[in-house]
Amino acid sequence: MRTVTETMAERILVALSGGVDSAVTAYLLKQAGWEPIGIHLRLFDSAPDLEGVCCGDLAAADARAVAAQLGIPFYVRDLRPQFEQDVVAPTVEHYARAETPNPCIYCNHRVRIPALLELADALGIRYVATGHYVRKVETPSGWRIAEARDLQRDQSYVLYRLTTEQLDRLIFPLGEYDKATVRAIAREAGLFVAQKPSSVDLCFAKTYGGIGRLVSQRRPETGRPGPLVDEHGEVVGSHPGIAFVTIGQRRGLDWTRQTPERRYVARIEPETAVVRVAPRERILTRAVRLVDPIWHEPVIQAHARIRYQGPRIPARVEGDWVIFEDPAPPLAAGQAVVLYVDDRVVGGGTAGEIVRTGDHTDEAATELAVASAAAHS
Numbered sequence: 420m421r422t423v424t425e426t427m428a429e430r431i432l433v434a435l436s437g438g439v440d441s442a443v444t445a446y447l448l449k450q451a452g453w454e455p456i457g458i459h460l461r462l463f464d465s466a467p468d469l470e471g472v473c474c475g476d477l478a479a480a481d482a483r484a485v486a487a488q489l490g491i492p493f494y495v496r497d498l499r500p501q502f503e504q505d506v507v508a509p510t511v512e513h514y515a516r517a518e519t520p521n522p523c524i525y526c527n528h529r530v531r532i533p534a535l536l537e538l539a540d541a542l543g544i545r546y547v548a549t550g551h552y553v554r555k556v557e558t559p560s561g562w563r564i565a566e567a568r569d570l571q572r573d574q575s576y577v578l579y580r581l582t583t584e585q586l587d588r589l590i591f592p593l594g595e596y597d598k599a600t601v602r603a604i605a606r607e608a609g610l611f612v613a614q615k616p617s618s619v620d621l622c623f624a625k626t627y628g629g630i631g632r633l634v635s636q637r638r639p640e641t642g643r644p645g646p647l648v649d650e651h652g653e654v655v656g657s658h659p660g661i662a663f664v665t666i667g668q669r670r671g672l673d674w675t676r677q678t679p680e681r682r683y684v685a686r687i688e689p690e691t692a693v694v695r696v697a698p699r700e701r702i703l704t705r706a707v708r709l710v711d712p713i714w715h716e717p718v719i720q721a722h723a724r725i726r727y728q729g730p731r732i733p734a735r736v737e738g739d740w741v742i743f744e745d746p747a748p749p750l751a752a753g754q755a756v757v758l759y760v761d762d763r764v765v766g767g768g769t770a771g772e773i774v775r776t777g778d779h780t781d782e783a784a785t786e787l788a789v790a791s792a793a794a795h796s
Contacts, residue, residue: 430454431546431590432539434531435485435493437478439612440550440593442485443601446608447592448548449489455548457486457493458538460531462502463623481612488610498534505529507623507633514634515641517687518753519665520769521727522623523577532581536588547589553578554594555586556763562586563715565763569597576727579757579767580713634662645692647672649682650701650777658694661687667702667749683749685777701777703746707756709739709768716765721758725750725770731759739768746776 433445435457445455459482479495486493506525513520535547552572554565561583567573581589593601598617605613627633635642641662646654656674658664663671668684682696704725722731723741725748733744741756750756750770757767 429546430456430542430544431548432456432458432535432542432544433491434535434547434549435459435482436550436618437481437485437612437615438550438618439602439605439610439615440552440617441482442489442550442610442612443604443608444548444550444592445485445489445491446604446610448590449491455489455491456542456544457482457489457491458535459483459493459495460534461495461497461499462526462530463499463507463626478618481615485610485612496534496538498530501534502526502530502623510630511634511637513753514630514662515638515689516753517661517689519751520753521577521755523727524580524755527577528580532578532585532589536585539588545588548592549589550593551578551591552593552596552598553591554762555589555591558716558763560716563763563765565594566759567594571728572598573728575759575764576724576729576755576757579755579764583715631660631663635660638662640692641689643692645694647674647682647694647696649678650685650695650697655682655696661689661692661694664694666751667699685749685775697777699749700746701775702749703776704743704748704750704773705746705776705778706740706742706774707750707770708772709741709756710771712739712766712768714766716760718758718760718765721760721765723747724757724759725754734758736766749775 431448431453433448433455435441435445445457448455459479461479483493506522509525510520510522539547551574552567552569553575554567555562556565564575564578564581566575602613624630624633642660644657644659647656647658649655655676655678656672658672664684664687666684669681680698683699683702684694685697685702686695718736720735723734724731732747734741750773752770754770755767756770758765
């Protein structure tokens with residue numbers, strides 16, 4: 420495969436979000452001799468002056484201006500209906516079921532990457548480049564996604580489902596850079612977005628004032644306040660609605676009764692709007708069964724990441740179960756669990772059934788529960 424550092428005159432489709440990362444991606448490719456074709460994916464509407472979103476109105480204008488500054492062709496593809504169908508609507512439904520999905524994963528794997536590759540095919544272009552902070556590495560069985568050099572910016576978690584076939588056509592020029600270097604390159608190149616703030620997670624939800632407001636607007640029952648009930652059945656506070664609550668949460672809740680130990684969200688009951696709380700040591704994660712898993716390599720021992728840019732946690736894999744060596748932080752159904760060997764992604768899936776520390780009295784009981792569940796899955 421040709422790399423960003425090789426000189427050639429070949430067209431390459433570059434996703435331009437309007438931010439500094441994608442601008443530097445296009446700049447580096449042009450400097451290396453590629454012929455970048457800029458494409459902006461219009462995913463949702465936002466207020467004209469709303470910053471921190473990668474696909475809204477302001478971002479589209481900035482992407483066009485970046486292309487003009489670099490002197491490269493520029494196109495816009497309207498994917499708003501698809502984004503609504505494949506990202507926004509499922510996200511709302513998951514939250515309404517008291518699950519905590521990662522819409523950025525939906526966006527990349529259901530919308531952005533497939534659309535970019537399809538557009539490249541239509542234009543007769545083989546390679547597609549994005550401004551993701553991630554690397555790809557070649558193994559005897561094909562390409563694998565791997566962590567970026569800058570672990571504080573690494574985005575391998577949200578790209579864990581990329582296949583070998585997709586990776587064969589994708590280029591990530593920023594995988595070897597840190598953010599400070601990228602901004603320095605932008606300044607030296609005179610790119611006007613050099614100091615533009617980075618986009619935020621759940622960027623589309625910012626249009627609505629946050630993910631909780633979006634969910635409660637579309638599913639009003641999820642904005643109904645309810646009680647916080649401890650493990651003894653006592654009401655110790657209240658919450659503003661299950662749309663604003665997730666497993667392991669403590670902040671943003673109204674604690675009206677002091678308890679000897681701090682309590683955290685342990686279980687959400689959407690039918691009654693009751694939120695169960697418990698000490699943190701009772702809601703740590705022993706094991707989780709993956710739903711819709713994808714396996715890039717056979718794996719027994721690995722490190723698992725359960726949050727975007729979170730720490731990697733030693734674990735072993737038995738079938739579709741991930742069993743943590745030591746109790747992991749509280750995990751919510753719907754979260755992605757991504758597995759790594761060294762720095763490369765070897766698989767992952769969505770959290771389904773979860774075994775918590777408070778579910779069994781000792782580790783042996785937990786192991787028995789997982790083995791029994793695996794045998795009947």
